[in-house]
Amino acid sequence: MSEAMEDWTPSGVAGADLVDGKPVRATIGAIDVFLCRLGDRLFALDNRCNHMGGPLHRGVVKGGPQPTVTCPVHGSIFWLADGRLIRGPASRPQPAYEIRVNGGMIEVRSSPRPT
Template sequence: MEDEAGSDGWIEVAVEADLPERRAIRAQVEGMDVFLFRTADRIFAIDNRCTHQQGPLHRGVVKADIPQPTVTCPVHGSMFWMTDGRVVRGPASRPQPVYDVRVTEGIVEVRPR
């Protein structure tokens, strides 16, 4: 798989067919560590390393069936919205960086928002 950022900033992170539904995975590409979570109609992508102390969010609990889907860090329990990375519950005080996501010919691409 190509792993170079195109001139428009999109970076290939996964093959869509390999992306499980409703189970978080991480994609490590170009020094990025991206949390990916797919629902029936959407793919969320945020930084995988918690802004508090770098906890691995892909090992955290995801609640996807609520108006604002959340992920909870497995280390100290910070909770973030998966839509925009905002902190719902600390100890984290900084939001998670979020990526825009698109699928092009079966390839999942992200771009820092």
């Protein structure tokens, strides 16, 4: 993970502004965070692909029981729920964050890496 956010941290993005299936980038301190809504589910990952820094908010999001994002640069695929790597060329999971709406605003905090 590029930087820990042990406590809930405001993203500056209103929950109502997150359009279904249209991810956005939020800059929180030094971290670019990918935020995405799919129905009533919310997801947050590091926005810079761990392969070569591709902007995941510009990637393709697919829904279903295990929603994914495909990096727009070289096509790595990550699970939105926990950043698990589904397909390379990336070779490790994408850092994922817990996400909630508090007072109408999206907040994120660090979550454990998948094992």
